[in-house]
Amino acid sequence: MVALNKRLSAFSLIEVLVAMIIVLIMTSFTTLTFINLSGFDRNQKRxxxxxxxxxxxxxxxxxxxxxNEDIKTSSIVIQKTVEDYNNISNLKLLKVSAYTLDNVKILEQVEIIRIPEIRTVNNEN
Known part of the structure; x- marks a missing residue:
């Protein structure tokens, strides 16, 4: 056999593993970024x-x-409805819903509102 007079420079197994891990991490970040950006429009509307x-x-x-009213913006339709809450005179259910222009519900928020009672003054003389 021929003896080597010079030491050959080569990558060690550890260096190769470190390089592969770095490539794997970069690929993961790229994939996550792509997935997040592909749903950006939907998230922006929300x-x-x-x-x-x-x-x-x-x-x-x-x-x-x-x-009750409907409000239309350039990309969203807002529908506000007010309903009685459990037949209590001064409590109302305020529901505000957001829809896309294709009538797909984006979100809805519901609140129970206490409406001040209207008092009348009787002037009996």
Missing amino acids: LDAMFIVGSILQESKKNNSFL
């Missing part, structure tokens, strides 16, 4: 709907405007 629904709920409670 975030927009959450913001709009929250602001409508706040505005309705602040202004005591408890009427």
Whole structure:
């Protein structure tokens, strides 16, 4: 056999394993990023709907405007309904739902609202 006079430079098994682990980690991050970006549009609509629904709920409670109404934006349709709650006169069920333009429900928030009683003054003289 021929004896080697020079030491050959080569990768050790540990270096190869470390390189493979680095490639695996980078592939995993790339896959996760791709999956998250592919659902970005749906998540963005949900975030927009959450913001709009929250602001409508706040505005309705602040202004005591408890009427049924539909609000249409460029990509979302908001439907606000007010119903009696368990036949109690001063409690109402305020339901605000968000739909896509294709009538697919994005989200819905429901709150029980206490409406102040209207008192009348009788002037009997």
